[in-house]
Amino acid sequence: MSSGEVVQQSKTLMDRPARLQVDPESIAEDDKPPQTGNAFNIWYLKWSGGESSSKRNQIKSKFKVNIKQDTGYTRAKLSSPICLFFARGCCYRGKKCPYFHRIPLDVDSFLPTQDCFGRDKTAEYRDDMDGVGSFNKINRTLYIGGLHMKDNMENKIIKNFQPFGDIEKVRVLYNKSCAFVTFRLESTAQFVKEAMADQSLDNGNEVLYIRWSNEDPNPHAQRQEKRRLEEIAINTVKNLLESVQDSENKKRKVEIQVEEPEDEEAESENVHEIKQIEASIPVNHGITFNTTSLETLSKLRAKQIEKETKNAVANAIGGYSSDDDDDDA
Template sequence: MADTAVAENPAAAAETAVNELLEQSEAPEDPQTALTQPSSDNTAVATTDGDAPQKKTKKIIRRKKRPARPQVDPSTIKSEPPPQTGTIFNIWYNKWSGGDREDKYLSKTAAAGRCNVVKDSGYTRADKVTGSYFCLFFARGICPKGHECEYLHRLPTIHDLFNPNVDCFGRDKFSDYRDDMGGVGSFMRQNRTLYVGRVHVTDDIEEIVARHFQEWGQVERTRVLTSRGVAFVTYSNEANAQFAKEAMAHQSLDHNEILNVRWATVDPNPLAQKREGQRLEEQAAEAVRRALPAEFVAELEGRDPEAKKRKKIEGTFGLDGYEPSDEIWYARTKEIEGASGQQQLQIENSEQQQQLLEASHAQLAASETQQSGGGILSNSTIAALKGYSTVAKPAPANLGGSLVAYGSDDDSE
């Protein structure tokens, strides 16, 4: 055979076959791990002079995860105090506090950088620590540390869960929003909608807004008010909304405008409020479903065939072929609950009556003891005993004698 290597030494033949496979195999598309199985054309078989079985080899290629790259040159970073945006400088957080609104001139300044998720994402030191937060400077595109950063350099996912009192960057939330709906946000409400202002309106503005904001996570709904130059973007995950707010702040779309990205207020539309209520109910149902055992959930949802069969047998009410409706089941359940409640009430009443009887007997015994002068037996008991002693006892019957008088009713004897 052309693809069969024959050698006197089996080990040398196997080594030659592995080397040929390494030369002919190609790198896989998956950056993490891949399993490459050679086809019949490039499979090398090592045999000996005897009829030994053929040996197939396969190659496993493992690639290391890409490290995060620095987004800016560390030598260009200057340590300067932040501009004054409040009335009091907080030395612990290294920022100004006391101002309820951001500087209107500062909000019209373009951002220093922009995050490129495809090129900048990678592993950092935070990947080894469970529960790490995301890098705020990575979201803004100005992180100089790269893989040496202590925070995550990637997009949030639905598996990233944080305390509701902090955002995905680890910043503390407040009870109220700022006057301009900026800042970290409020822990009193789960907000997944961003307000995007200063949008340059064109014919394809909806497609432009969706294209730019879908880069930061799954978008649930996008609405553009062309008459006002305003857009509302709702994400499926709250962490993605927090990341997108920082990533798109002071950025531009396709016409070099400087966006004003803030948290959106509560939508007054009744349909939107209804959708939000349904979403919260679905989340609560999903949380309860995960907390309960799988068998119990399957029985509640009607996916357990054994539960269906049991319900069909118990629900005939003594009639063959009768299948009661849900209303009859509900009425029967209420009747059983009412009967059990009445039975419980009867048991409680009987227990109370028993306690009253025991208390009355105890009081009567105490009174008789006091009348008898403190003796062991009461006066009435002593009188009864004396009466029994005066009663004449009947004479015992004569049980002696022989058994000659013993006979039978039969005349033949």
């Protein structure tokens, strides 16, 4: 199944209620991380006020999200973020949760200063590249450490990470037991960072260590990223211009539709009058026509020719011309 099909499947799964991932009554006290501080923060699932949180946690998580089983509708509103505990596989609210229980999608419009979970970003990254991330840089690449290297590690990483969204690139450093995974959406990287932290690949024995990636020092990679950002900017401007042009075209079409019936009616009356005068003129050759009738007919014909000429010119330049001086004839 391709990553695009996975996203479509996620939309389909939203037709059912979100599954209760964890029964709060069944959580034992020893399921909490070992105490290393004075207070336990349920939002970040860690202790504060004690040992530095930059120290790596070697304990494998007892919870893991299953996108196919856990995705479903909740009480979330259109502007609601995604549930952090859903990503970690331990939300105890299910369909009653006020946040979305699904993976990030293209249609999402998260604030640039927040991640997909609604948490505020910081100006700079933490020293250990952990945390929510920086609002000064769009980062779609994650550093994956703690891997037990085997053959075809790239395929194994894709198999475990692709259910969360589109993957653009996977780079494995076998000599350092780590990898770099780049996603198409930044919000997907944010989700995966929480969903796969302290997890393993294919229920193995490793404990994954996931952090934000520093900028790739490879000049080729930097040029690619620069071109990608330029393309995004160009497409954004192009879409805005097309939107403005469409709006102007619709406005012009409405104006034409409003004016056109009046002009058609006036034109119809004008042609009808010409035909009446022509019908009143004798067709026998050699008869002298009434002077008044000929003058009136000449004026009306000149007026009709002038109207047709103006309309032809107006249509050629994309506008519409209507005569306001018809009463002067």
